[in-house]
Amino acid sequence: MRIQTIFLIACRQATAALVLTVLLVASALLGQICAAPSTRSFLRLNQAGIQVDLSRSRPLQTWKPQIQAYSMRHYGEARWHLVPRCIVLHYTASSSFPWNLVQSGNFAGEAPGLASHYVVDGLKVWQILPPTVRSRGAYGINHRALNIEMVALDQADLARNRKKTLESTARLVADLASRFKIPLEEVYSHEEVATMDPSCVPWVLDLVNPGPYDKIDPGRANMAKIRARVDDLLQ
Numbered sequence: 001m002r003i004q005t006i007f008l009i010a011c012r013q014a015t016a017a018l019v020l021t022v023l024l025v026a027s028a029l030l031g032q033i034c035a036a037p038s039t040r041s042f043l044r045l046n047q048a049g050i051q052v053d054l055s056r057s058r059p060l061q062t063w064k065p066q067i068q069a070y071s072m073r074h075y076g077e078a079r080w081h082l083v084p085r086c087i088v089l090h091y092t093a094s095s096s097f098p099w100n101l102v103q104s105g106n107f108a109g110e111a112p113g114l115a116s117h118y119v120v121d122g123l124k125v126w127q128i129l130p131p132t133v134r135s136r137g138a139y140g141i142n143h144r145a146l147n148i149e150m151v152a153l154d155q156a157d158l159a160r161n162r163k164k165t166l167e168s169t170a171r172l173v174a175d176l177a178s179r180f181k182i183p184l185e186e187v188y189s190h191e192e193v194a195t196m197d198p199s200c201v202p203w204v205l206d207l208v209n210p211g212p213y214d215k216i217d218p219g220r221a222n223m224a225k226i227r228a229r230v231d232d233l234l235q
């Protein structure tokens with residue numbers, strides 16, 4: 001009897017251990033599947049010599065409720081989650097990393113501060129926000145757009161002195177476009193978004209102030225160059 005009891009307990013323990021092992025293996029596999037898109041994405045950029053850095057990311061526990069309230073006021077959608085439909089390109093109007101995109105708590109008297117998804121500087125890509133979270137990078141389109149800032153003082157600086165930044169940006173755009181199924185026609189300049197004209201950019205919307213505003217970044221020649229390169233990379 002005693003031996004039978006011991007045998008029964010041993011069997012139960014073995015079954016429990018087996019179930020636990022199966023669960024652990026399944027969760028590890030699921031984790032790999034879920035992590036696959038971003039890992040693959042970084043790999044492709046890494047292979048081109050581009051380093052993606054997450055160390056200057058915005059803390060999401062404060063960002064999410066603030067951008068959700070912003071989205072409700074400006075787009076009528078109480079959401080922080082982003083399903084990217086287009087990509088908007090900018091320059092930072094600075095010669096080095098724009099710390100305001102990481103540190104500002106508000107802009108024009110409204111939270112959250114300004115923040116794009118990515119800042120590109122040479123062979124470095126800083127991810128400020130993940131691509132599935134809404135940014136505050138381009139007035140009138142933050143509910144649909146991924147925003148990418150290129151470190152440059154102005155159009156001429158970007159065109160003449162920042163060739164690696166242009167190339168890294170084209171690679172990042174191509175990568176995001178294929179990941180999120182965004183066609184090349186949905187890659188816009190901030191200048192185009194600022195027209196607030198749906199015939200130019202179909203997604204533009206703002207419930208507070210729907211009027212056009214002034215932006216010239218990142219420059220038409222730079223846009224043409226990046227679009228041609230992205231087209232190349234997507235072939």
Ligand SMILES: [Zn+2]
Binds near residue numbers: 090137
């Ligand atoms: Zn801009």
